[in-house]
Amino acid sequence: MTYLAKPKLLRPDTPKNALGYTKRDYEGAISTLCAGCGHDSISASVVQACFDLDIEPHRVAKLSGIGCSSKTPDYFLGNSHGFNTTHGRMPSVLTGAAMANRDLLYLGVSGDGDSASIGIGQFAHAMRRGVNMVYIVENNGVYGLTKGQFSATADKGSKSKRGVVNNDSPIDLVALALQLGATYVARSFSGDKEQLIPLIKGAMRHRGPALIDVISPCVTFNNHAGSTKSYDYVREHNEAINRLDVILPKDKITATYAPGELRRVVQHDGSVLCLRKLGEDYDPSDRVGAMNYLQERHALGEIVTGLIYVDSTGEELHRYLNTVETPLNQLGVAELCPGSEALEALNESLRRG
Amino acid sequence: MSTVQPLQKSNDFVIKFANINGTGSASANELFARAVMGMGVPVAPRNIFPSNIQGLPTWYEMRVSGEGWLGRKGGCDLMVAMNPQTWDRDVAELSPGGYLFYDSTKMLPRSRFRDDITVLGLPLTEICTREYTDPRQRQLMKNILYVGALTALLDMDFAVVEGLISHQFRGKEKLIASNIQALKLGYDEARAHLPCPIGLRVERSDGVGNRIFSNGNDACGLGAVYGGATVVGWYPITPSTSVIEAFISYCRKFRTDPDNGMGRYAIVQAEDELAAIGMVIGASWNGARAFTATSGPGISLMQEFFGLAYFAEVPAVVVNVQRGGPSTGMPTRTQQSDLIACAYASHGDTKHILLFPEDPYECFTLTAQAFDLAERLQTPVFVMSDLDIGMNEVLCKPFDWDDSRQYDRGKVMSAADLDSGKNFGRYLDVDGDGIPYRTIPGTHPTKGAFFSRGTTRNAYAKYSEAGTDYVYNMERLRRKFVTARKLVPAPVSQKASQPTRYGAIYYGSTSPAMAEAFAMLEKQGVHVDLMRVRAFPFADEVMDFIADHDYVFVVEQNESAQLRTMIINEGDIDPKRLIRVLHYDGTPITAGFIAGRITDIVKQNNVTPLRQQVAS
Known part of the structure; x- marks a missing residue:
């Protein structure tokens, strides 16, 4: 943890994005997490993604549950409203917020305890409802704030810092999200920002529920030999299936790729997900194939990362509910209240029966 | 024969x-x-x-x-x-x-x-x-x-x-x-x-007048439409389900855009009551009017979230159609037994606003008003209906609405306010009423954002575990509830035909039985002044009423005299002066029961004067 405040003065040549904001405008309070915590890299990646995408900070609402991961929204996007809710219940609060105003970008930040243990119900239901959100799980397999208990994503047979072996089967949130209808599903590693930042950008430009499960080692309680969520273990077993570039409509495509090695997915808003394949052929538009692939690789002890599944034709909650385009929180008495005349007609019908 | x-x-x-x-x-x-x-x-x-x-x-x-x-x-x-x-x-x-x-x-x-x-x-x-x-x-x-x-x-x-x-x-x-x-x-x-x-x-008469025949659940749903609710998260539970069904049907009728069929409302049936209230809190935090309807078991499940909404100061409206408890209790029978569970819901020092409608007319008006109160006070508001008035057709006054009425959105800072340089401290008491200003997400690119949380914070919403910050906040919340006493619906009182040292306090669905008991008692020469409590925190008139009488009957439909407990707790009232009149077998209370109990006690009191024992 660092106590050094960042200098407020900026060099005149500090880069600005199309809105005239510097990266500093997307930062938040100083992190109080442990030095080297994977979560801080994720926060930095969120900052970079928002900067790159020219997102107005106040158009983002960041919501979280309880735990180390859920503290992080305080450490990025200081000009965005944030809501640190209760343990495991962020998805419902985010759902309600999204119902109230369909125009903001909803960023849910959670951890493995928050989403896979106490909050697995709300996680599952938010995914299956098609809430338009970016849901980042900062997954370290362990409870940090209460000092090192296993969470529900800890692998069977992995060892805690005190040497206790976990006998419970792990919950794979990526597999769950695939099964429950999420339309953008990725896994990444906090130690690989090159991979993570584009995945966040793609999710932010996606319509519908987007999950990014980020393995994010806990340097204090889960970074030892015998852990399957340590920096070393994840580096050794990381099987990246693709590399993503997010091309916005305004961007010029400069890179050139050999034929056959690139897959392009156009999203609702015109952004293009350019997926460079890294290994054998992998089709991220095949939900069932993705589920099989994950299981096969998991059995081999590999951690599949990259954009695992994307459906750019998916819908989201407001389409299902058929709500008006104007955000509901902007409607006033004129649009909402039927008035006295309608009430009198109703009274009349209640007199007659 | x-x-x-x-x-x-x-x-x-x-x-x-x-x-x-x-x-x-x-x-x-x-x-x-x-x-x-x-x-x-x-x-x-x-x-x-x-x-x-x-x-x-x-x-x-x-x-x-x-x-x-x-x-x-x-x-x-x-x-x-x-x-x-x-x-x-x-x-x-x-x-x-x-x-x-x-x-x-x-x-x-x-x-x-x-x-x-x-x-x-x-x-x-x-x-x-x-x-x-x-x-x-x-x-x-x-x-x-x-x-x-x-x-x-x-x-x-x-x-x-x-x-x-x-x-x-x-x-x-x-x-x-x-x-x-x-x-x-x-x-x-x-x-x-x-x-x-x-x-x-049945002989022809003109006793019905222009009254309507409606039920409280339908009226609550309608009140929520008139009160401007747009977001609902809910979970089905007897006897509250028809509140939401009514809201859905009135929204379809009144809130559908005729051009494209799109709705000016969003309703999600949640996976449980926790998610239901979570959605309400999320939507209210984001500036929409939102509510849920539930009953006892749902109230139990929502406890943690009530504490969050109380402490983070997020509006929320909850219609609680009470049934017999505890646990699954008597799901299809009536009671007024969730008062304490709602008034002091959640761990730590909390206090919540309760409204007590007496019939469908008040279910309508108080539900609509609940949204104004929730936004003005930035806190959960409970509409405490019950199965008796919620699920039965009740003859009541026709609903009315003043078309000049505007929604009271409470203290919300706009982008213009922020640009004009107003000092924004999310938990800062700027004018002494205990209510701080809030901003709605998305208001301003660089000003007015804050981080809501259930943890302690300072007046500027920064995380703080400093005792002084905590105490500032708790004292401000207490001031807010003093402010609330004047904003909530005032009690309604009725004098007996002669001056009396007896009073009776009652609330909610007890109303028609109490009115009839009053007439029966008057006929027997037993004089009791009445006060119908319509909200918690209690208005000053409630304590004045108690002060004006030697003994006050507290008539309730629960076993443990919950309103009486709250009055004693909030007003430092000598318990001896508050006499329990309790009916709780799941059937609605009757006038005969109330009048009988009161008559018995008054007679007893007349034989053995207890007045001396009562602290003056």
């Missing part, structure tokens, strides 16, 4: 229909209630139903009261015994001199009847079997048949019932014809074979 003179009563008796759940009797019974009202005579019907879909006993108790008393009366003057399962207890329940109407298709031994009642048998099943071939129609028309028979027995105007059927099935001519035919058949059979009319009569 009646040994007792048959009852002779006009416009003042109780009819009870004993039916089987799922046989379509409920709509026939309601039709009959509306027919009595159509004669200008006030009725108070109550559905007594099991937690079951089909096959179990259900009763529909209907009080006919020309004087307009709408509380439950108890007793039964005419039993419409349509359920063989409950025959014996139904027959036993009849008052001496009462009337028993039944389906005489199957012969019953004399031992199954009573000597002190008038028995009125019509072979309803036989008639239906003769007239109809479809089994469902045989079932449904049997109900209409007895409505027809009752019309004749009680000397009612056939045209009134006929008109109601025509209105109910308007547009479906075939149904109108068949139902009226069944009605006529029942009417004629009764006239031909039974001593019509009997001693109980």
Whole structure:
């Protein structure tokens, strides 16, 4: 943890994005997490993604549950409203917020305890409802704030810092999200920002529920030999299936790729997900194939990362509910209240029966 | 062979229909209630139903009261015994001199009847079997048949019932014809074979006036539409489900864009009550008006979130249609037993706003007002209805709405406010009322954002565990509740005809029984001033009322005297001065019970003066 405040003065040549904001405008309070915590890299990646995408900070609402991961929204996007809710219940609060105003970008930040243990119900239901959100799980397999208990994503047979072996089967949130209808599903590693930042950008430009499960080692309680969520273990077993570039409509495509090695997915808003394949052929538009692939690789002890599944034709909650385009929180008495005349007609019908 | 003179009563008796759940009797019974009202005579019907879909006993108790008393009366003057399962207890329940109407298709031994009642048998099943071939129609028309028979027995105007059927099935001519035919058949059979009319009569009157016949759940749903609710997260639970069903249907009617069919509302049926209240809190935090409806078990599940909304100061409206607790309790019976669970919901030092509607009219107005209060005070507000007023049709004042009324969105800073340089501290008390300003997400690119949390923070919403910051915040919250006392609906009082040292405090659905008890007591020369509490925190008038009386009866429908506890707790009142009058068997409280209890205690007090014992 660092106590050094960042200098407020900026060099005149500090880069600005199309809105005239510097990266500093997307930062938040100083992190109080442990030095080297994977979560801080994720926060930095969120900052970079928002900067790159020219997102107005106040158009983002960041919501979280309880735990180390859920503290992080305080450490990025200081000009965005944030809501640190209760343990495991962020998805419902985010759902309600999204119902109230369909125009903001909803960023849910959670951890493995928050989403896979106490909050697995709300996680599952938010995914299956098609809430338009970016849901980042900062997954370290362990409870940090209460000092090192296993969470529900800890692998069977992995060892805690005190040497206790976990006998419970792990919950794979990526597999769950695939099964429950999420339309953008990725896994990444906090130690690989090159991979993570584009995945966040793609999710932010996606319509519908987007999950990014980020393995994010806990340097204090889960970074030892015998852990399957340590920096070393994840580096050794990381099987990246693709590399993503997010091309916005305004961007010029400069890179050139050999034929056959690139897959392009156009999203609702015109952004293009350019997926460079890294290994054998992998089709991220095949939900069932993705589920099989994950299981096969998991059995081999590999951690599949990259954009695992994307459906750019998916819908989201407001389409299902058929709500008006104007955000509901902007409607006033004129649009909402039927008035006295309608009430009198109703009274009349209640007199007659 | 009646040994007792048959009852002779006009416009003042109780009819009870004993039916089987799922046989379509409920709509026939309601039709009959509306027919009595159509004669200008006030009725108070109550559905007594099991937690079951089909096959179990259900009763529909209907009080006919020309004087307009709408509380439950108890007793039964005419039993419409349509359920063989409950025959014996139904027959036993009849008052001496009462009337028993039944389906005489199957012969019953004399031992199954009573000597002190008038028995009125019509072979309803036989008639239906003769007239109809479809089994469902045989079932449904049997109900209409007895409505027809009752019309004749009680000397009612056939045209009134006929008109109601025509209105109910308007547009479906075939149904109108068949139902009226069944009605006529029942009417004629009764006239031909039974001593019509009997001693109980419905006589034309003008006691209904312009009142409406509605139920509290429907009214709460409507109140939420008028109050500007746009977001609902909910989970089905008896007896609150129909609040949301009503909201959905009124939204479809009033909030659908005629051009494209899109709705100015968003409703999600959540996976549980935790998610339901979470959605409400998320939407309210984001500047929409949102609510949920639930009952006891849901309230228990929502506790943690109530604490968050209280401490992070997020508005929320919860309609709690109370049922019998604890645990699953009596899901289809009424109680007022969630007061403490709601008033002090969640861990730590919390306090919440409660509103107590007395009938559907107030369910409408208080639900609409709840949204103003929740946003003005930035805190959860509970509309404390109950099954009795929520799920029964109640005669009440027509709903009204002032078209000049604007929604009170409370203290919200706009982008212009922020640009003008106003000091924004999310938890800063700028004007001493304890209520801070808030901003809605998305307001301004660089100003006014804050991080909401359930943890302690300073006045600028920065995380802080400093004792001084914590105390500042808690004291401000206390000031906010002092402010709330003046904003919530004021209590309603009524003086006895003579000065008295006795008062009675009551609330919610106890209202009609209390009004009738007041009249009974006055007649007996027992004088008690009344105060109907309409909200928590208590207005100053409540404590003044207690100060003005030596003894105050606190009339409640729960076992542990919850309102009394709250009054003692909030007002430092000597418990000896607050006398419990408690009814909690799951049936609605009656005037007879209240008046009886009060009379007993007043008499006792007159014999042994306790006044000296009372701290002055």
